[in-house]
Amino acid sequence: MSQLATIPELQKRIALYEDMKAYKDLYQLLYDGLHRFSFSIVRSREVAEEIVSDVFIKVWQIRGRLPEIDNLKVYLYTITRNFSINYIQRNYKNAAISIEEMDIEPVIQVGNPEDQCISAEVTGRIRQAIMQLPPQCRIIFQLVKEDGMKYKEVAEILNISVFTVRNQLAIAIRKLGESLPLYVQSHIPAINRFSAS
């Protein structure tokens, strides 16, 4: 993702100049991803928006120390995870303590309605398969697919090993793949052809 290159720069501008334009740019760059991630845990758009806002309040509070943070994107996803889990624990009795036990609401785009490549039947099957994935597997799949995260980043955010991320993602892909009919009626344009070349 090309946007990643600018995060360190925004980080620096916020720290050195308290640059509000940079602060806004950072918010806009990361809002969708952080909101999606939080929503998957708290299952409310409004609460997720407040959590992202709290995360950015924190960014403002620690603005002077921002350059010390190596990967700000991962750092902010981690805070978002913590705030979201805290919210669940505060507001629900007997709430789960870890993501593995939580009911993760996936926010995963499975083809656009205008996308003619894949039939509704196929997207339906995939959605169903996603819902049948274990919660942790679901959120790993989401972070890799929707947020373009590297395994190492996902591992750091969820506080699990890279090995676990790699295995869980392979499980997700396998389950999704196997949910598909063996001989899919394919209208996939050549450009999108899957190949290992």
Place this chain on the structure above:
Amino acid sequence: MNEDRFWLLVSLKLSGEAKPEEMAELGTLLQQYPELGLRAEVLNTIFQPRSKSQSTDKDISFNRHLQRLSNHFSEPVLQYENAEQSELIEQPRIRPFIRKKLLWITGFAASILIVWFVAIYVPGKNNQPKTSAQNTVSTKRGSKSKIQLPDGTQVWLNADSKITYNENFQGALREVQLTGEAFFDVVRDESRPFVIHANAIDVRVLGTAFNVRSYENEKKTETSLIHGSVEITLRNSPDNKYILKPNEKLIVQNDNLQLLAEKDATKKSEPKKPILTLAKINYQEKDTSALETLWVKNKLAFDGETFEEIALKIERWYDVKVNINDDRIRKVEFSGIFEDENLQQVMEALQITGKFKYNIYKREVTIGR
């Protein structure tokens, strides 16, 4: 064939984590099992990047965030509004969305909008090229700000203040216009003096740290020098220059400008001369900071100031209105330093010394006997 291995390779490829040898291995498998390739192809299609949400949605959400941010930082100030809810202090920091009564945009959010606003308009009385763009940074009551000018000079802007400067900040002089109060830490550049145009005075410096206090609704303009040296000229008599030494402050009485000129009937043609006072900066015993600059560290300090003067400071600091219904209290002097204390705590402390009664209702403080 080991299907686990196949799907692992597919997942590595889709997530961009596959090594060249893994790609090669996948290629071989795909040739052997074309029917698996079709499934993988479908997954590849759904793995394409998602469509981005509208940026206008994010604008709206960012503005909501700014409101929450400004509310967050003024929360101590607002505590008195929720005094009856003090038992709720332990409540989760994330409040239900609906309970958000806090929709007023405070100075913080507002000042941000102003920072972005680059005006082409140049105030007429300043002799700057009229074509150059001006940057204006301002703070509302109840908020402060810190900015860095293009030359690296740091400026702390107190509440209800405004600073304007040339966008490119080039030319023979580094010039800024100030209303309100600001602390300057000027980067030394002897070839380009730094000039501050305040209400009644112009302050000319090379490289130094000092505080200028020039509120339109106050009776005096103060310049306090921490280190370095500054040269002050009065707007009304540019020929007289005053050089400040470190730890000195120059106080210019704005409201006597008129008075003085009227008395000075013999020299009617002369420009009006304000009354000047040269004073020492006040240092705290245990602290190396001058009282005049404590506001930079978010400390509210009064140094033998009359309640009238203090009321103005409180109005700006907490963004409230202070009504003094007891005239006896107006001229009573107070000294004190408040750090991280809310309006109620400050009023409580003043009340004990000043023996007055006060009442806080919404954003109004009423002082009575």
